[in-house]
Amino acid sequence: MNISIIGGGAWGTTLAQVLADNKNNVLIRDINLDFVNKINVWHFHPSFAVSIPESIKATSSLEEAVNYSDIIVLCVPTKVIRSVISQIDKLANSQKLYINVSKGIEPETGDLVSDIVKEVTSPNKIKGFVVLSGPSHAEELIFRKFTTLVSASTNKELAKMIQELFANNYLRVYTSTDVRGVEVGGAVKNAIAVVSGIASGLGLGENARAALICRGMKELVQIIETLGGKKETAYGLSGLGDLIVTASSMNSRNFKTGLKIGQGQSVVEAVNSSSQTVEGIRTINACYQIAKKYNLDLPIINTSYELVNNKIDLNGGVSMLLNRKLKPEN
Ligand SMILES: NC(=O)c1ccc[n+]([C@@H]2O[C@H](COP(=O)([O-])OP(=O)(O)OC[C@H]3O[C@@H](n4cnc5c(N)ncnc54)[C@H](O)[C@@H]3O)[C@@H](O)[C@H]2O)c1
DSSP, X not given: OEEEEEOOSHHXXXXXXXXXXXXXEEEEEOSOHHHHHIIIIIOBOSSSSOBOOTTOEEESOHHHHHHHOSEEEEOSOGGGHHHHHHHHHHHOSSOEEEEEOOOOOOTTTOOOHHHHHHHHSOGGGEEEEEEEXXXXXXXXXXXXXXXXXXXXXXXXXXXXXXXXXXXXXXXXXXXXXXXXXHHHHHHHHHHHHHHHHHHHHTTOOHHHHHHHHHHHHHHHHHHHHHTTOOHHHHTSIIIIIHHHXXXXXXXXXHHHHHHHHHXXXXXXXXXXXXXXXXXXXHHHHHHHHHHHHHTOOOHHHHHHHHHHTTSSOHHHHHHHHHTSOOOOOO
16 A cells, blocks of 8 residues: 655654555655655665665655555644645645644644644545554664554544554554544643653652652643543553653653753753654643643643743742642542
8 A cells, every 4th residue: 555654754754664564655755855865765764773664765745745645644743734734635636544643732722633634624635534642662663662552533444444554563553433532642741751851850859750740640631531532541552651651761852851951951952952853842832721721720731831931940840839739639
């Protein structure tokens, strides 16, 4: 089967290898010409020093990628996803099945990627929407290390089709119909990972990190349920699972960004020191807006919002959390 991947960075090219291993033809579109060359000429992963199958091709032309396949995998930073989907829709001359693997919430609107796809695509140019998410570092999957993901769609057949497309002897894929739960879980865990990194950078220790991850999980559950997802999804691969893999790992650029902030770098310095996408800061801003809109009590999100927007300093953040009124755990 032909498949187009939009965004050939760490995750997009890693998923291309999975699809190529499963005997599919993959065309990656990236705006970075150096990445396109690395893939086409050197058969190298653009983000890691690893060879990738020669069958994987890349292009800088969105039109070529859109016309290559009716299955479009979205793997660009969520800050550009609205404009990318709108360009795809204009170029499409057939119905497309969108598989979103990017993880974020639009801060200005509170929209998930499924909302944006609904808003931006023409009804006669869309076949369906699937989100594919779960605890997965590209740094491990590229070496074909055992990984699990969830394929979620309101259309059970599409969820199953994508499950079968990606699954193999090192990638196990489950299905779900809870699109919102899977999307929100995958996004919000990046916000908690930044906070966990800040705590580590401050040298607060493992007790504090465990507390932040655990209480952060409670906030993740509240946001999932508020946005229409299910609590059981929050405790699944795309919620708790992804939080575990992200919130204390040096493979997580969100955790690492938090770590640098905790060690005294400004937010801008910390974000700019990574050449790869850091979704967590935008997601903190999005979650803060959601908390305000729905009147949710999210102390960790609120404190991290104040911190990353320079309204308080690191010590102010710690005391803002510790000086809250004592209360029951549940
Ligand atoms: N890296 C991981 O392990 C991982 C795992 C699961 C999900 N994700 C999610 O996948 C998304 C992408 O992450 P990544 O790690 O691949 O980031 P990355 O920064 O490595 O890659 C993003 C790529 O998108 C490209 N790009 C930017 N704008 C584009 C456009 N308009 N059209 C085409 N390409 C464009 C960039 O050139 C870059 O190659 C993020 O939302 C991230 O949360 C990442």
